Amino acid sequence: MAERWVGSTITAMAAALREGRVTAVQLLSEAIAHRERTDSRINAFLARTDELAERQARAADERIQREGAAAPVLCGIPVALKDVLCLDGVATTASSLIIEGFLPPYTGTAVQRLLDQGAVVVGKTNCDEFAMGSSNENSAYGPVGNPWDVERVPGGSSGGSAASVAAGVVPYSLGSDTGGSIRQPAALTGTVGFKPTYGRVSRYGLIAFASSLDQIGPFTNTVEDTAHVYRAIAGHDPLDSTSSTAAVEDPLETLHEGVAGMRLGVPSEYFAEGLEPGVRARVEEAIETLRSLGASIEEVSLPSTDAGLSTYYILAPAECSSNLARFDGVRFGKRSEEASLLRSYLATRGAGFGPEVKRRIMLGTYALSSGYYDAYYRKAQKVRTVIAGEFARVFEQVDALVCPTSPTVAFTQGAREDPLAMYLCDVLTIPVNLAGLPGISLPCGLSEGLPVGLQVIGPRFQDARVLRVAHAYEQASGVTALRSPMVAEAAAA
Amino acid sequence: MARMTLSRDDVAHVAMLARLGLSDDELERYRHQLDAILDAIGRLNEVDTSSVEETAQVGGLVNVWREDEPRESIGSERALANAPDRDDGYFRVGAIQE
């Protein structure tokens, strides 16, 4: 039987659940069927949580029966979780061998908030190991295929979360974004990917890569769906000291207010050499669409954009070198037993981490080590101040920024073996993390048959404004209809 | 800024600090890759930071604390459930001194 709900949205599913046109149990079985149809090609899923999901779906159906329209929007809707998010009793690997078999004895806050809403978890998604990468090729469990062309990468590090939505398996998923790990794969898979303001979503339960940069956020098919998920997961958490206590504005209230009269900045440095012409063309068209909707478009400058990459590749590895020290084979994970503790440490970590993770641990350890701290770490922290300051000044002139998310469309697997070439993938997304800003990527058309992402960036805590701009563009352009070929397979089945 | 290229000893020292057991091949590969990355990172020095404070966090929060109230522990069975090696309620590790 053809799956009717594959590729649908949270909003549509939620309405149908309330009107009795579908049940959560049916949505789940469609999701599982489509997951099994596609996953041999895209490898988006690691742990499958079907038994848990069955229980959750039945509970959600009862809740919708009981509460009707008052039931939370996400109640009964299937979701996939990036495998760096801890869920009590469910294998969590961070796509690494080093904690194969690890069953967290607790659930992270963002995930718990989804569960409280009645979410139905269909599995944990593949990603770059410990969220380090831009192509999802750095997974110990194999690469993820892009649903638009399985020979191509889905982007990374949240490649599996992006692909699971792009393929139509789930209407939404959670990822994490440290230097673009939500927005860049969203761009490459034609999905909507949102990184909230740093501090908006609790990091408790997110296996840390770089603590001062990491933020959890959703992948969806529409900006409105993103607003729903954001509303569910955002807000203060006493278990995360860096989580903001400021009240969360409701993005749905302002979502439809449009961009007429808004000042939108176009940072010239984001259109530099290395930007594919097709990407440039789609993004410029998108900017014209926004102008036609009444926004005033202003060219602005963020001169230190280039230095962002260097800053990031000091700060993030430095933090990761420390964050990953706990993977020592003592309390959890896999240990390579040797004659002494020191040799066990060396063997466990040498064998357990993949090449990119080891490279970043080495880089970060070096940057923090005696004699180099000032030249690298301290210098990078100062440049971070400069970059944040440039954004702050620009936001005195404009309400939001619009620019490309990724300089390129999805590239072929194996095409970027040089680490430095791979690092360039994130040149347009990293500065947002360094400054702690909210940023979204949403589809703005195709180039060479592959999705292109438009990035909207706002000032800190103006998450709702970012969604409003994105929504205005999305409604005007009609790209909500952009769906990967895999979605259609369900209807054909 | 002129930078000395990394020696094999430098890389081995960093690997030891990070407790990463690397093969000779890996050491050599990382030596080249880290050198290339550090060269690229040299771009940082193009940014004037002479009158700039460091940013460690962007949240702007201060004095975030909790009250001194004990909470239930998870118990030793759950604590030890993921241990690669355990003994009588303890995590066990190999000989600390070589």
Next chain:
Amino acid sequence: MTTQQVESRGLEGTGYEAVIGLEVHAQLLTRSKMFCGCSTAYFDAPPNSNVCPVCLGLPGTLPVMNREAVEKTVLTALALNCEIPPFTKFDRKNYFYPDLPKGYQISQYDLPLSRNGFLEFAVDGRTVRAGVTRVHLEEDTGTLKHAGDLIHEATSSLVDLNRAGVPLMEIVGEPDLRTAEEAREYVTRLRQVLMYIGVNDGSMERGSLRCDANVSLRRAGASEFGTKVEIKNMNSFRAVHRALDYEIARQLQVLQSGGTLVQETRGWIETEGRTVSQRSKEQAHDYRYFPEPDLPPLQLDSAYVERVRGRLSELPDARRRRFESQYGLSAYEAAILIASREDADVYEGLVSAGVPAKLAANWQIGDVARLANAHHVPLHRSGLGVAGLAALLRLVDTGTINGTTAKELLDELYIPGGDPLAVVSERGLGQVNDAGELGTVVGEVIAANLKAVADFRGGKEQALGSLVGQVMKATRGRADAKMVNALLRERIGG
């Protein structure tokens, strides 16, 4: 090598002086751990039972600061006369060890919670002021058990994380100490202060108070330091004294025999009475400190600091001075009575319950201390308690009972408790001081001891004592000794 005894401040006659700085780690008396809600009552708990995802260092967990731990550290810093800078932060100290779950210790590096303080204490009647470089806040590690107890022989070790994350202060002293004696007195006074202000339980045996030392020797009068040796594993005051004495003598001997010292860490081996090098094969530490990204910094403004200062109770030195002036006590008595806050509180409890200051002091220092020692129960936790002792001493003060009776009653009631007044009246133990009643007894004693009476009249003053004794015996010790004396002299002359 043989150990020379070195007692004086300047190592007189050798041309050298010792330079000692102490680093004390003190666990804070909070109810929950530094960064999670686990209880701090880890001692004697089954292994790994006092843990949660946070203090186990599980992936994805985050620290949240214990407000009371910060406040108690500030309190300590104020008691040690430190400055509290308006901005302080936490840093990560990175190293691998199985008792350190996260692979880093959350500590403080370049911007500690406090700095530039001092501690004063007396050595041989001399007041020594030793600088306190800084007091900072960090988290304790777990504990290790080595098969066979010896780390260098063990083929495996066992990790218990119950202690991991207990709030820990690091109190770094300036290298202002010159003798082992001074070092011991520094730790003694520091412990007293920490216990006074209620931030630490003072137990070196349990490890809630731990002390390391840096020791070097230099030419007397020189301003630069000699080669520094770090001494670890001194688990008692006596160990501090002995270990430093030993180490100073060892270094002196090396220098005097023309040798050179190496900068190293040495462990004190109590049973062998010597320090041994702990040089391991592991290369030099490089802790790669950097600001802890999971914890926002602290901004403690002066209003906060003043509020904490308001919590600061009277410190031992001030209390001793007040005891001398307010209660007319000798320096010796005052020093004993303020030794702990509990003792001093007991004393003031007695006085405020109407016991004269001197009487209270005599009893507390004498018989009460004796009983507390014998029973291992301090007065305030005995059955008799402060109120019971006060009642007993009021009976002494009013002359209702004499000292002998009081002492017997104290012995009897110390553990079970009881109302001294009720016991006295029930058993008729009240002092006999009625002139008529005593006069009769005195008359009978004189009649029965004519030889003693004659001796006394013949100039043998001691003979009176034996007559008094007879009267006391006849009254079963209840007679008012002063009155008995007077009556005897009146009757037999002299």
